[in-house]
Amino acid sequence: MNTTNNKQLMQFIFQELSEGNDEPFLDAMADDMQWTWMGSGPWSRTFKGKQSVLDELWASVRTTLKPPYRTVANQFIADGDYVVxxxxxxxxxxxxxxxxxxxxxxxxxxxxxxxxxxxxxxxQLVTETFQGNG
Known part of the structure; x- marks a missing residue:
């Protein structure tokens, strides 16, 4: 896929996430998916593999947030294989x-x-909201 296709895929995923539908996002994850929470504090970590993302990260999202889980994008920047x-x-x-x-x-x-x-x-917002239950 090229830059345009990658950007369009992420725009579609976020259109669905903004409506509380996480299925296209989860379906788009490769088996070798790696999700890293950047930083150096207690919340920083890496989930290695799609199964880890689903079992550890996404299962937690589903119990710590009231459904539907929504995230709304306001900017997409694409270059080759990367979309920010x-x-x-x-x-x-x-x-x-x-x-x-x-x-x-x-x-x-x-x-x-x-x-x-x-x-x-x-x-800091994560810590304040979840009182260190990471």
């Missing part, structure tokens, strides 16, 4: 706390699949 997405969450925890984190996702795609995602976010 600036987005904001529109979420609430089950106990009613607003959780609208701001994200920058650096995504690497190949052959129509998402292989790598480096996520930059407000980790």
């Amino acid at each position: 997405v600036e987005a904001i969450g529109q979420n609430t925890t089950p106990d009613g706390k607003i959780y609208n984190n701001k994200y920058c996702w650096v995504c690497r795609l190949s052959a129509g699949k998402l292989h790598e995602l480096r996520e930059y976010m407000d980790t």
Whole structure:
């Protein structure tokens, strides 16, 4: 896929995420998907493999956020295999706390699949919202 196709795929994924549909996003993940929460603090880590992303990260999203999980993109920058997405969450925890984190996702795609995602976010907001339950 070329730059335009990669950007269009991520735009489609985020259109669906903005409506609370995470299936296209999950379907686009390659088996060797690697998702890294960037930084050096207690929230920084890497989920290696699609199964790890689903079992550890996404299962947690589904229990710590009230459905539907929504993220709305406001900027896409694409160059070759990479698409950078600036987005904001529109979420609430089950106990009613607003959780609208701001994200920058650096995504690497190949052959129509998402292989790598480096996520930059407000980790202080994560700590304040989830009180260190990471």
